[in-house]
């Protein structure tokens with residue numbers, strides 16, 4: 630069974646058709662990329678996979694069922710799942726854990742601070758930490774409730790090449806631990822590190 634199946638999907642905003650016959654499939658533990666220029670509908674694919682958007686035609690299944698917010702982790706995508714950047718890193722993660730009704734929220738936050746090397750900045754405001762740390766706060770936010778599917782919009786944004794290498798390793802570790810990861814990117818060098826790539830606007834699938 631596919632971890633993510635987006636089959637023959639047509640997406641429109643009102644009369645504006647973004648794509649039709651879009652097809653994308655990912656297995657558990659893979660990293661998938663939606664790659665293409667600006668305004669081709671990359672973020673919208675993530676919103677289809679999270680269940681925030683419904684297709685005009687076609688179907689979207691996550692682990693064989695309708696997308697379920699509770700089993701999906703959102704990195705910052707448009708205005709969804711924002712970083713509350715005036716909170717400290719620790720306060721932000723605790724707030725997110727409570728929003729998701731995570732049991733033993735404090736212990737989970739402690740675990741994430743360690744896993745993503747954020748202990749040193751736990752008391753800093755999210756907006757004051759370095760770009761790589763902000764990426765990691767976003768990722769820790771997405772995984773706080775241990776979702777099966779993690780969705781991240783343009784993870785490389787604002788990072789240097791060396792920082793992106795570390796961020797990529799975080800994503801690969803997450804996938805190797807059994808999550809499925811979908812990201813969007815405008816950069817070919819990011820797309821080609823992923824396992825399956827859909828290239829917009831045409832939607833052709835590429836396995837680098």
Ligand SMILES: Nc1ncnc2c1ncn2[C@@H]1O[C@H](COP(=O)(O)OP(=O)(O)OP(=O)(O)O)[C@@H](O)[C@H]1O
Pocket residue numbers: 642647666667668669670671672673674813
């Ligand atoms: N809620 C909405 N209502 C109407 N049109 C929308 C809405 N969201 C997105 N669009 C339009 O759909 C198209 C695709 O948007 P989307 O954000 O998915 O593309 P994108 O490739 O992720 O763009 P970017 O790289 O600029 O973030 C754009 O033309 C955008 O203006």
